[in-house]
Amino acid sequence: MKIINSVILCLCIASAPLLAQEKTFDGQSRQYANKHRVGYFDGSPEMKWADVKDDLTLTQTERGLEFSFHITAPNGHFCKMSGVATKMKDFYEYREMIFGGECILKIFATNETVRLEDVELVCRNAYCGARGGIDGARFSRINE
DSSP states (O other), rough: OHHHHHHHHHHHHHHHHHHHHHOBBOOEEEEEEEEEEEEEOOOOSEEEEEEEEEEEEEEEETTEEEEEEEEEEEGEEEEEEEEEEOSSSSSSEEEEEEEEEEEEEEEEEEEEEEEEEEEEEEEHHHHTTTTTTTTTTTEOOOOO
16 A cells, blocks of 8 residues: 555656646737626616626737736726736736835736736726726637
8 A cells, every 4th residue: 555655646746747837938929818707787776797808918029028908897897907027937027116006917927828916906906997806817828
């Protein structure tokens, strides 16, 4: 039994890096999207639902990673932001002083997926409506 458990443990440890490694972003211009449903009120007592699509574009330039996204939130609120992010070790980072705080947006990109992290939610306060949010937004590559 010990030998079997050891073999399984070794296989798991050896394969963990392979499972965790997704192809890193190769710098090619890519478009990503996220389809989901949002609720809204139109004056009637019941909530209505709409299918929406968030979009994000990444383009590597000499200045850095240009990004632009639009995220739809409930009741027609949205987030819209663009800028140029700098390459860090495992992600890209955009920084901007705004409204007395520092907007720090981390972009975790691969060729297939993107995840956004809004550190301390300062970017949200500047670029989103009341019900919008950036932190944790995920996008999948659009197959062209």
